[in-house]
Amino acid sequence: MDLASWISIFMALIAVATAIVTYAVFRSATDPTVIVYAQPDLQRQSIVNLIVENIGKGAAHEVSFKSSRPLPEKAFSIPVPERTPDQMQSGPIVTGVPFLAPGQRLSISWGQYGGLYKYLGEDPIHIDTSYYRARANRLFKKKLRSSSILDIRIFQTSESTEHGYGPNLVKEMKTLNTTLKSFDKKLKNSNPEPPY
Missing domain, CATH: 1.20.5 (Single alpha-helices involved in coiled-coils or other helix-helix interfaces)
Incomplete structure (x- = not known):
C-alpha cells in the first residue's frame, strides 16, 4: 500500500x-440519569428525606428500583430505638415511577438518624435504578441504568442546621418581645401611677 x-x-x-x-x-x-440519595430536611430539623432525582438532561420513562435489601419506612427516632422500623411497603421506590422529567425530584420523609441507623446499621443499601429514554423508539428502546448507595452513617457527626421554622420563630418572637416592651413603656409614660 x-x-x-x-x-x-x-x-x-x-x-x-x-x-x-x-x-x-x-x-x-x-439522556436521563436517575439517582437515589438521603438528604437532611432543611425545613424540619432532624428529619432525613429519601430523594429520587433525575439529574440528567432528558426525561426518564418506566423508572424501576432494585435494592440490595428492603428499605426502612417511617424510621422516626432520634436516639437508636429498641424496635427495628418496618420495611418500606409503598412509595416510588417500591412501585416505580412512570415518568420523571429532567431536574424533577421526589422527596420522601424517610426518618431520623436513630431509626434509620437501627435498620441500616453498618451495612449500606445499594440501589440499582433502570429506566428508558422517554422518547425512545420502541424497536430500539435501550434500558439505561444507574447505581446509588444509601449509607446513613454520613449524618452521624454532621451538624443539624436550622434553616426553617425554628430560626424564623425565634426571630418573630424577638420582634414581638421588642414591640411589647415598647408598647408597655409608652403606656407607663402616658398613664403615670397616681401618688398615694
Whole structure:
C-alpha cells in the first residue's frame, strides 16, 4: 500500500472516532440519569428525606428500583430505638415511577438518624435504578441504568442546621418581645401611677 492509502485509512479512523465522540456527547446531553440519595430536611430539623432525582438532561420513562435489601419506612427516632422500623411497603421506590422529567425530584420523609441507623446499621443499601429514554423508539428502546448507595452513617457527626421554622420563630418572637416592651413603656409614660 502506498502513502495515499495509509492517509485514507487514517482519515477514515479519525472520522469514525469523531462520530463516536460526538454521539457520546449528544447522549450525555440528552439522556436521563436517575439517582437515589438521603438528604437532611432543611425545613424540619432532624428529619432525613429519601430523594429520587433525575439529574440528567432528558426525561426518564418506566423508572424501576432494585435494592440490595428492603428499605426502612417511617424510621422516626432520634436516639437508636429498641424496635427495628418496618420495611418500606409503598412509595416510588417500591412501585416505580412512570415518568420523571429532567431536574424533577421526589422527596420522601424517610426518618431520623436513630431509626434509620437501627435498620441500616453498618451495612449500606445499594440501589440499582433502570429506566428508558422517554422518547425512545420502541424497536430500539435501550434500558439505561444507574447505581446509588444509601449509607446513613454520613449524618452521624454532621451538624443539624436550622434553616426553617425554628430560626424564623425565634426571630418573630424577638420582634414581638421588642414591640411589647415598647408598647408597655409608652403606656407607663402616658398613664403615670397616681401618688398615694
